[in-house]
Amino acid sequence: MIRVLIVDDDSKICLFFETVLERMGCETVTAKRISEAKKFTAKEAFDIILLDLELPDGNGLDIMPDLVNLPSSPEIIIITGTGDIRGAEIAFKNGAWDFVQKPFRLDDVSLPIQRALQYRKEKMASHRLIPLKRSRIIGESQVLQQCLDEVGKAASTDASVMVTGETGTGKELFARAIHENSKRASKPFVPVDCGSLTETLIESTLFGHEKGAFTGASHKQEGLILQADGGTLMLDEVGELPLSMQKALLRTLQERVVRPIGGRKEIKVDIRIISATNLSLDSMVKEKQFREDFLYRIRAMEIHLPPLRDRGKDIEEIVLKKIHELSKRYKLEAKAVSDEYIETLASNNWPGNIRELLNVLDYSIASAGNDPTLVSKHLPPDYRISKLEFLLPVKKDTQQIIDNVLENSDSEFPSLNACREKLERDYLKRLLEKAGSNRKAACRLSGISQARLYALLNKYNLPGFGSN
Numbered sequence: 206m207i208r209v210l211i212v213d214d215d216s217k218i219c220l221f222f223e224t225v226l227e228r229m230g231c232e233t234v235t236a237k238r239i240s241e242a243k244k245f246t247a248k249e250a251f252d253i254i255l256l257d258l259e260l261p262d263g264n265g266l267d268i269m270p271d272l273v274n275l276p277s278s279p280e281i282i283i284i285t286g287t288g289d290i291r292g293a294e295i296a297f298k299n300g301a302w303d304f305v306q307k308p309f310r311l312d313d314v315s316l317p318i319q320r321a322l323q324y325r326k327e328k329m330a331s332h333r334l335i336p337l338k339r340s341r342i343i344g345e346s347q348v349l350q351q352c353l354d355e356v357g358k359a360a361s362t363d364a365s366v367m368v369t370g371e372t373g374t375g376k377e378l379f380a381r382a383i384h385e386n387s388k389r390a391s392k393p394f395v396p397v398d399c400g401s402l403t404e405t406l407i408e409s410t411l412f413g414h415e416k417g418a419f420t421g422a423s424h425k426q427e428g429l430i431l432q433a434d435g436g437t438l439m440l441d442e443v444g445e446l447p448l449s450m451q452k453a454l455l456r457t458l459q460e461r462v463v464r465p466i467g468g469r470k471e472i473k474v475d476i477r478i479i480s481a482t483n484l485s486l487d488s489m490v491k492e493k494q495f496r497e498d499f500l501y502r503i504r505a506m507e508i509h510l511p512p513l514r515d516r517g518k519d520i521e522e523i524v525l526k527k528i529h530e531l532s533k534r535y536k537l538e539a540k541a542v543s544d545e546y547i548e549t550l551a552s553n554n555w556p557g558n559i560r561e562l563l564n565v566l567d568y569s570i571a572s573a574g575n576d577p578t579l580v581s582k583h584l585p586p587d588y589r590i591s592k593l594e595f596l597l598p599v600k601k602d603t604q605q606i607i608d609n610v611l612e613n614s615d616s617e618f619p620s621l622n623a624c625r626e627k628l629e630r631d632y633l634k635r636l637l638e639k640a641g642s643n644r645k646a647a648c649r650l651s652g653i654s655q656a657r658l659y660a661l662l663n664k665y666n667l668p669g670f671g672s673n
């Protein structure tokens with residue numbers, strides 16, 4: 206039988222949980238203080254712990270690490286007060302299963318409990334997790350495996366997830382994987398690119414509109430929020446969402462209703478939010494460019510995807526699988542891949558990550574024609590140079606960079622990445638001097654997107670631009 210410990214000082218809430226859980230066939234034990242909870246968990250094993258954060262003798266978060274590490278590894282569901290999403294966020298980072306927010310209705314609590322119960326029962330039956338559907342994600346590196354574990358965790362709860370990482374690292378692919386492994390899998394997954402829509406367009410795109418709601422609204426249109434009902438709404442480039450829209454979306458998420466522009470009635474809606482960004486939203490909050498309350502609401506869990514250059518052998522696996530796929534797609538004989546081709550690829554920095562790699566593979570297939578084996582000469586010239594850099598006589602400027610990096614390190618010779626980072630940092634400083642406070646000019650001069658520029662400035666702790 207599943208055993209549940211309820212830790213809450215409110216007798217009515219305890220009674221409520223006891224009734225709900227006993228109806229679900231669980232055995233319950235109640236503790237009103239942290240000290241009592243500690244005594245119970247020292248003596249007995251529990252499968253699930255419902256933990257209130259505000260307790261008379263301390264904050265529930267203080268005992269989270271002890272609870273997570275109990276021999277029975279219980280699933281912990283946090284009970285937070287109104288507006289205490291921050292507590293839930295910290296709890297997730299400490300390994301909580303899910304959270305429910307007071308005041309709650311039966312529906313709000315029974316779903317996370319049922320899912321935790323189901324998970325526990327399956328765990329007991331098989332002693333292992335249900336295999337994750339990878340949804341086209343390739344890679345076996347340890348860092349990628351950690352991200353997949355996070356996907357599994359995220360898929361088994363209904364909490365909002367923020368996927369972060371450089372451009373092209375697979376944020377949308379991972380968001381889909383969470384959806385496809387979740388209980389919402391049979392319902393729609395609706396992605397929306399917040400960066401590509403103007404402020405006026407984004408409101409009607411998300412919320413929909415009635416016929417005649419504004420000039421040009423010649424027919425009624427259902428918004429993406431309603432299209433995602435029962436499923437997942439993915440807010441890609443969420444850092445680009447205007448402040449006014451953040452406020453409107455926050456209300457939809459809190460009240461679970463949506464009102465199309467020009468509509469009189471509010472419509473009930475049930476969506477899960479997964480967002481993606483490569484901006485530092487915490488810095489944006491400090492600069493008042495992003496709402497703090499909205500950030501807490503959409504970032505109950507966070508999954509950070511590492512750049513391709515840090516994924517070790519994944520690059521080789523992606524190349525082999527994708528070359529096979531491309532050869533089939535273009536109806537070509539299967540192609541072999543030489544070691545030196547892989548080595549040359551691996552010596553590159555891949556600022557555009559997997560998307561950039563896939564473009565290069567497309568180029569290689571086209572340039573190889575009927576050649577049976579891919580070699581370095583089938584790569585675009587820029588990508589071959591990176592490997593040659595090691596072999597060419599060191600130029601004066603390069604020598605300076607190397608000396609400079611060595612001054613600040615104990616190594617005998619600097620890594621290629623350390624030199625690149627030094628160069629990148631110096632380049633950005635010069636770019637900022639040249640472009641002044643003009644963000645658009647900086648993008649034009651450097652030929653990189655605004656999102657990438659911000660990510661780099663953030664990486665090197667360099668000042669951003671104002672609101673221009």
Ligand SMILES: Nc1ncnc2c1ncn2[C@@H]1O[C@H](COP(=O)(O)OP(=O)(O)OP(=O)(O)O)[C@@H](O)[C@H]1O
Nearest residue numbers: 341342343344371372373374375376377378559560
């Ligand atoms: N691990 C992976 N295995 C195979 N393909 C991948 C992997 N990660 C990403 N891709 C592919 O790389 C491309 C870029 O991925 P995706 O659009 O998910 O990146 P992103 O991080 O959302 O990019 P951006 O920030 O620019 O929107 C897609 O074609 C995706 O299918």
